[in-house]
Amino acid sequence: MKTKRTNPDFLNGVPELLILNLLARRPRYGYELVQAIRQSTNGTLEFGEGCVYPILHRLEAEGQLDSKRQMVGGRSRVVYRVTVQGKKQLASTTMTWRRIVEAIGHALQGRENGEPALAR
Amino acid sequence: MANRPWLDELERRLASRGLPASYVRRFVDELSDHVQDLTEETMSMEANALSQMGNPEEVATAAVTAYRRRSFLGRHTMATFCVFGLSPIVMLILLVALWAAGSTWGTYEACKAMGINAERSLRNLKRLDSTDSVTPYVLSLLFVVIPSIATAVFYGKLARRLALGRKWIAVSCVVLALVVLPVFCSAKFSDVPGQSSFGVGYCLSTDIVRSYCHSPQLLQFLIPLAIGCWFMWRRADQVRLPSAA
Numbered sequence: 001m002k003t004k005r006t007n008p009d010f011l012n013g014v015p016e017l018l019i020l021n022l023l024a025r026r027p028r029y030g031y032e033l034v035q036a037i038r039q040s041t042n043g044t045l046e047f048g049e050g051c052v053y054p055i056l057h058r059l060e061a062e063g064q065l066d067s068k069r070q071m072v073g074g075r076s077r078v079v080y081r082v083t084v085q086g087k088k089q090l091a092s093t094t095m096t097w098r099r100i101v102e103a104i105g106h107a108l109q110g111r112e113n114g115e116p117a118l119a120r
Numbered sequence: 121m122a123n124r125p126w127l128d129e130l131e132r133r134l135a136s137r138g139l140p141a142s143y144v145r146r147f148v149d150e151l152s153d154h155v156q157d158l159t160e161e162t163m164s165m166e167a168n169a170l171s172q173m174g175n176p177e178e179v180a181t182a183a184v185t186a187y188r189r190r191s192f193l194g195r196h197t198m199a200t201f202c203v204f205g206l207s208p209i210v211m212l213i214l215l216v217a218l219w220a221a222g223s224t225w226g227t228y229e230a231c232k233a234m235g236i237n238a239e240r241s242l243r244n245l246k247r248l249d250s251t252d253s254v255t256p257y258v259l260s261l262l263f264v265v266i267p268s269i270a271t272a273v274f275y276g277k278l279a280r281r282l283a284l285g286r287k288w289i290a291v292s293c294v295v296l297a298l299v300v301l302p303v304f305c306s307a308k309f310s311d312v313p314g315q316s317s318f319g320v321g322y323c324l325s326t327d328i329v330r331s332y333c334h335s336p337q338l339l340q341f342l343i344p345l346a347i348g349c350w351f352m353w354r355r356a357d358q359v360r361l362p363s364a365a
Binding site for chain 1: 130143146147150151153154157158161172173174175178179182183185186187189190
């Protein structure tokens with residue numbers, strides 16, 4: 001059976017950021033969240049869908065998420081929502097992420113300092 | 121349902137990695153719902169839905185990693201082993217050293233206060249032997265076996281709480297057993313004031329067979345191992361349960 005690979009190592013922290021961001025917009029259950037990640041990233045991120053739940057559980061244990069079993073679409077599901085602590089974490093992580101993206105963008109486009117010089 | 125073998129396989133792997141049963145149950149329930157949603161919404165075969173989920177080993181690894189990251193000790197399993205697995209060695213050595221230093225200092229101070237020549241008194245002190253054959257067992261039970269039982273049970277529970285594997289339990293209990301094996305306790309109760317004594321120490325004899333292969337020491341060695349085996353057997357039993365159900 002062909003299976004999907006989880007996020008590569010360099011994406012450490014990205015699933016958490018996406019999950020917090022999507023759940024901050026509105027509470028969702030696991031399947032709904034996975035579909036939202038796929039749609040919001042245009043399917044760029046390839047991951048085993050089962051690997052999302054351990055992250056949800058860890059964020060919940062850390063107090064960044066809260067879960068409640070409730071009826072959605074005629075079925076009982078575990079719905080996750082972001083806590084106040086999770087919102088603070090999201091703000092902080094988003095700011096860090098933007099700084100990194102901007103820095104890498106500068107580096108890749110060779111702005112300001114131009115091409116990095118080679119030592120002779 | 122075609123997804124049952126996949127879920128059973130995952131459940132077995134999660135249990136074998138030492139995750140608590142309540143966590144495993146919740147995780148598997150949510151994944152079961154997820155596969156059902158995936159099958160219904162995409163109208164695909166369950167086999168295709170399962171390929172979307174990732175393979176059981178990968179999902180189990182992600183679950184264990186995320187579970188361990190919840191606590192400091194779980195994130196640093198080697199540090200956990202050094203602190204909790206090896207701490208009995210350090211603690212016992214410190215205890216024996218403190219005991220020896222304290223008793224020597226106490227004896228000299230007491231002798232000095234009473235105006236007795238301490239060195240001559242200690243030289244004249246006869247070798248102390250236990251007066252009752254039951255005493256070594258009782259002493260061993262009180263000062264070595266009961267603490268080592270408590271420590272071994274603590275290791276088992278810690279391993280369960282932090283999702284540490286069976287290897288961790290095995291190594292910790294073997295270390296504990298080796299640490300408590302050479303511990304000897306002796307006591308003498310005398311009617312003569314000041315002649316009663318109690319001692320705890322390490323026997324570092326080269327004649328291992330003669331020194332250790334008789335009862336209290338053998339008991340001290342085997343009990344932590346037995347408790348470790350029991351925790352490992354329980355873990356193995358939990359691993360077998362899902363497929364048997």
